[in-house]
Amino acid sequence: MQLIKITALAAALSSGVDAAVRQLPVPKSCSGVAAFRYQYKLETGWSAVKIAGGLKQVRTVVWDSEGNMLVSQNTRGVSVSTFGDNGCVNSTTMLISGNQINHGLAISPDSKTLYASSETQAWSWSYDPLTRKISNQKTIVRGMSTGIHSSRTIAVVPQNPNLILLQVGSNSNFDMASASASTGRAIIKIFDVSKAPSNGYNYNTEGEVYGYGLRNEIGFTADPSGVFWGVENSGDDFARTENGQRRDIHIDNPAEELNNLGDPTKVRNAWYGYPTCFAVWNPANFPNSGLKTGSNFVVTPNSTFNDASCNGKAIPPRLSFQAHSAPIANTFDTDAKNMYVTFHGSWNRQPATGFKVVQIPFQKLANGSYEPVAPSDSMTGYKDIFSAPNPGSCTANGLTMSNCFRLTAAAWDPAGRGLFVGSDNSAEGEIYLLTPPQ
Numbered sequence: 001m002q003l004i005k006i007t008a009l010a011a012a013l014s015s016g017v018d019a020a021v022r023q024l025p026v027p028k029s030c031s032g033v034a035a036f037r038y039q040y041k042l043e044t045g046w047s048a049v050k051i052a053g054g055l056k057q058v059r060t061v062v063w064d065s066e067g068n069m070l071v072s073q074n075t076r077g078v079s080v081s082t083f084g085d086n087g088c089v090n091s092t093t094m095l096i097s098g099n100q101i102n103h104g105l106a107i108s109p110d111s112k113t114l115y116a117s118s119e120t121q122a123w124s125w126s127y128d129p130l131t132r133k134i135s136n137q138k139t140i141v142r143g144m145s146t147g148i149h150s151s152r153t154i155a156v157v158p159q160n161p162n163l164i165l166l167q168v169g170s171n172s173n174f175d176m177a178s179a180s181a182s183t184g185r186a187i188i189k190i191f192d193v194s195k196a197p198s199n200g201y202n203y204n205t206e207g208e209v210y211g212y213g214l215r216n217e218i219g220f221t222a223d224p225s226g227v228f229w230g231v232e233n234s235g236d237d238f239a240r241t242e243n244g245q246r247r248d249i250h251i252d253n254p255a256e257e258l259n260n261l262g263d264p265t266k267v268r269n270a271w272y273g274y275p276t277c278f279a280v281w282n283p284a285n286f287p288n289s290g291l292k293t294g295s296n297f298v299v300t301p302n303s304t305f306n307d308a309s310c311n312g313k314a315i316p317p318r319l320s321f322q323a324h325s326a327p328i329a330n331t332f333d334t335d336a337k338n339m340y341v342t343f344h345g346s347w348n349r350q351p352a353t354g355f356k357v358v359q360i361p362f363q364k365l366a367n368g369s370y371e372p373v374a375p376s377d378s379m380t381g382y383k384d385i386f387s388a389p390n391p392g393s394c395t396a397n398g399l400t401m402s403n404c405f406r407l408t409a410a411a412w413d414p415a416g417r418g419l420f421v422g423s424d425n426s427a428e429g430e431i432y433l434l435t436p437p438q
């Protein structure tokens with residue numbers, strides 16, 4: 001019994017669904033889909049095809065047990081697409097229409113329950129993947145804070161699908177009050193949907209704290225052991241003040257983060273450091289400090305709290321990304337050999353960075369845990385797969401405008417075609433399929 005359960009869990013975690021999905025070919029192109037709106041560069045051996053265009057800002061892609069693609073589109077709602085035998089989209093309908101829907105979208109492992117969020121609320125629906133119809137809308141959570149970060153990412157815990165994870169970012173660059181988890185900001189909380197009150201949980205006062213001190217953990221996904229991995233957008237405009245001397249360090253610090261968030265059936269109240277402890281990307285900004293990439297630092301060390309004071313208190317990242325990459329979503333390939341992360345791209349770095357998809361090689365340890373192959377102080381623990389040809393010249397006027405794509409969703413295809421990624425460039429929402437070397 002236990003073995004069967006674990007096998008089913010591994011299947012659910014690796015593909016996002018728990019039933020066998022019809023395998024599909026990789027199309028060379030899809031008729032009726034306009035050309036890529038922006039230029040791109042691919043890692044050797046990879047191929048790219050545009051699967052859908054003309055969408056609103058694509059934010060999240062999930063799959064149901066029939067291999068249908070559900071897409072949250074900011075200010076528009078949630079669409080569902082079926083695929084033809086050629087691997088291209090064959091039909092698309094709006095499943096949920098509503099301009100409050102802005103990012104979060106999740107589906108239970110049995111595909112019978114769908115979740116989506118606005119900035120302030122999360123809802124559930126009963127869903128039938130055969131008819132692609134929803135019913136029975138319920139408010140699950142209400143009263144989430146508003147602020148500079150509006151995405152409210154949702155995930156279902158595969159090993160206990162009654163539990164959902166729901167994230168709220170900080171309400172400013174340095175949200176000092178969020179040092180207390182009771183603010184309900186810079187946090188991921190856990191809610192048991194089977195016990196939700198009829199008008200929904202109050203986000204700030206109910207549920208349990210999974211992790212906090214997470215400035216804006218937009219993406220998180222489970223590895224096959226049920227441990228979640230989150231990607232964090234760290235701070236802007238940083239300066240370091242030591243002995244009264246202020247130095248601008250914002251171009252290369254702080255690091256964006258890949259955090260091991262632990263097993264949500266076990267971990268509670270884990271603290272990741274924000275708004276006090278941050279991670280180093282480029283140690284060159286911290287001369288004679290002994291700090292390495294991924295080490296914790298404080299903006300202004302003082303006699304009672306310095307960089308070392310973070311050790312043992314704030315959980316450091318397991319891997320760091322270049323400052324201002326703006327990671328949005330992460331997903332594992334089959335068997336979790338690699339994680340893929342979409343980088344939305346920067347406004348606070350000159351030259352700009354991001355505007356790409358990166359691959360992080362993972363390994364399974366002898367005790368069954370998963371982790372990146374690279375050590376935590378690595379600056380080379382990931383590589384570009386798909387990127388703007390010249391990211392340094394990509395503009396970022398506002399969150400969704402640019403002369404380059406703004407990459408968001410990342411979802412490994414249960415039908416065997418590869419990695420689906422979304423763009424929320426407000427000029428055109430697009431979805432691309434990236435296929436690894438065969």
Ligand SMILES: *[C@@H]1O[C@H](CO)[C@@H](O)[C@H](O)[C@H]1NC(C)=O
Pocket residue numbers: 083084085086090
């Ligand atoms: C698309 O769906 C229609 C109707 O269900 C079907 O007849 C057609 O064969 C499908 N197209 C492809 C390419 O599979």
Ligand SMILES: *[C@@H]1O[C@H](CO)[C@@H](O)[C@H](O)[C@H]1NC(C)=O
Pocket residue numbers: 276298300301302303304305
């Ligand atoms: C020292 O730094 C810590 C952490 O940044 C801060 O909370 C504290 O208020 C500072 N103390 C003084 C005296 O400035």
Ligand SMILES: *[C@@H]1O[C@H](CO)[C@@H](O)[C@H](O)[C@H]1NC(C)=O
Pocket residue numbers: 365367368369
């Ligand atoms: C497995 O081993 C790694 C490396 O020693 C350790 O970090 C991790 O916590 C272990 N996992 C479990 C589930 O004990």
